[in-house]
Amino acid sequence: MSSSFPAVIDLNVGGRHLTTSLSTLTKYPDSMLAAMFSGRHPVAKDQDGRYFIDVDGDVFVHILNFLRFGKMPPPERAQDVNEYAEYFGIQELKAPVTEDFEKVLY
Template sequence: MEFPAVIDLNVGGRHLTTCLSTLTKYPDSMLAGMFSGRHPVAKDKDGRYFIDVDGDVFVHVLNFLRFETVPPVKRAKEVRKYAEYFGLRYLPKAISESYGYIK
């Protein structure tokens, strides 16, 4: 499957747009697998790629992929769970380095 350079996402009802290179930044992650064609990705009725998680949390995952920034401390626990789910092992490490271990 061929993906466009700019990806329109529907993440739990929140519409986000990002680059394919952002989603595939870490080749061993689930996101890279989804947007390389290794895993199927559903589309919504408007043709956006659908990811069934909370968009308000996922935006922090995208910001890490874009800029390597960590989320605010009040979101760190949720973002860590998403990072682990999507196989982004560098994000939990960055959160721990910034805030210590957050369960």
């Protein structure tokens, strides 16, 4: 990991301000987030110095919760979170889509 990143990372994710740890973002070494926050790829900053990720912050928060706690998203967000998991290369997050939840529950 690059020492140029602080232990605590302030993010601007699609206009939503989030804070997390560097270890959370780099939990899965093969993910795009780990590449972004290892120094291998440049990461843009906003005017306030927050690292900018151009995705919907309301969906991304579920990615962070998975990285932090292994928590799966609620069924109604599963499809969106799956798309982000694919985009960010987090294969460990395989959220069932809503239709699968409905089949299991009913």
